[in-house]
Amino acid sequence: MKKEIIKSPFNGKIIPLKDGSDEAFASGALGKGVIIIPNDNTLYSPVNGTVATLFPTLHAIGIVSDEETEILIHVGINTVQLNGKYFSAEIKEGDRVTAGQPLVTFDKAAIEKEGFSMETPVLVTNDPDEYFDLIETDAEEIKQGENLLSVLHLNKEGK
Numbered sequence: 001m002k003k004e005i006i007k008s009p010f011n012g013k014i015i016p017l018k019d020g021s022d023e024a025f026a027s028g029a030l031g032k033g034v035i036i037i038p039n040d041n042t043l044y045s046p047v048n049g050t051v052a053t054l055f056p057t058l059h060a061i062g063i064v065s066d067e068e069t070e071i072l073i074h075v076g077i078n079t080v081q082l083n084g085k086y087f088s089a090e091i092k093e094g095d096r097v098t099a100g101q102p103l104v105t106f107d108k109a110a111i112e113k114e115g116f117s118m119e120t121p122v123l124v125t126n127d128p129d130e131y132f133d134l135i136e137t138d139a140e141e142i143k144q145g146e147n148l149l150s151v152l153h154l155n156k157e158g159k
Contacts, residue, residue, distance in 0.1 A: 001132060001152055001153060001154060002067065002152075003150055003151070003152050003153070004047070004065060004150070004153065005149070005150055006046045006047060006069065006071060006122070006124070006147075006149040006150075006151060007044075007046045007099050007100070007144075007145050007146065007147065007148060008036065008142045008143065008144055008146050008147075009036070009043050009044050009045065009144065010036050010039065010040065010042075010044070010120070010142075010144055011038065011039045011040055011142070011144050012036040012037050012038040012040075012120075012142060013037045013039075013140065013141055013142075014034050014035070014036055014137065014140055014141070014142055014148075015034070015035045015119070016034065016035070017032070017033055017034055017035055017121065017123075020035045020077075020119050020121065021077060021117055021119060022078075022119070022121075025077075025121045025123070030121070030123055030125065031070075031072055031121075031123030031124050031125035031126075032123060032128075033121060033123035033124055033134070033136070034122055034136050034137070034148065034149070035119045035120060035121050036120050036142065037119055038075075038108060038118060038120055040108070041106055041107060041108050042102050042104070042105050042106075043061070043073060043075060043102070043104040043105075043106070044099075044100050044101060044102055044103060044144050044145070045097040045098060045099055045100060046063070046071060046073075046099060047063060047065035047066070047067075047069065047097075047099055048065065048066045048097070048098050048099055049064050049065040049069075049071075049096075049097060050063065050064050050094065050095070050096055050097070051092065051093050051094060051095045051097060051103070052064045052070070053093060054091065054092060054093045055080070056084065057079075057080050057082065057084045057087070058084050058088065058089050058104055058106075059074065059076060059079040059082065059084075059106075060072065060074040060075065060080075061073050061103060061104060062125070063097065067151075067153065068126075068130075069124055069126060069151050069153070070124065070125045070126045071123065071124060071125070072121070072122075072123045072125050073120065073121070073122050073123075074120060074121045075087070075104065075106055075118075076106075076111055076117060076118050076119065076120060077116060077117040077119050078116060078117075079111060079116050082114065082116070086107040086110045086111050087104060087105070088105045089103070089104050090102045090103055090104065090105065091103050091104075099145070100144070122148060122149070124149065124151055130153070131151050131152060131153050132152040132153065132154050133151075134149060134151055134152075135149065135150040135152070136148075137149070
């Protein structure tokens with residue numbers, strides 16, 4: 001078994017996924033993880049890996065870590081409706097990224113002014129059979145780069 005640490009992509013407040021306002025995320029249907037309400041305007045890479053998906057609206061990004069953990073970060077709730085307004089990407093799909101590298105910038109104040117929640121799910125989307133456990137930080141506030149999630153991976157033999 002191997003353990004991978006997912007770093008926080010923001011400075012912000014952490015709330016449990018189950019307490020989020022969006023039912024699809026809160027139910028865990030889209031993956032396990034936590035919600036961060038960012039304090040600032042930049043999303044940083046939580047791992048070394050590759051950008052697998054960058055939504056055209058730039059509000060969500062999928063990264064596959066070097067340890068094969070699939071991570072989805074969805075900036076805000078229903079922000080797809082902004083159609084990219086207030087978002088700017090520093091990277092593109094297929095780019096190799098390193099932990100702490102800026103990925104997407106956004107105007108948090110403008111997004112909130114338009115009435116959108118800045119609840120930002122940070123999820124592990126692998127099939128649960130591909131990993132053994134996901135351990136969340138117990139912090140209520142976090143700084144970018146601090147340990148957010150620990151993913152315990154099974155090896156190919158299921159150990």
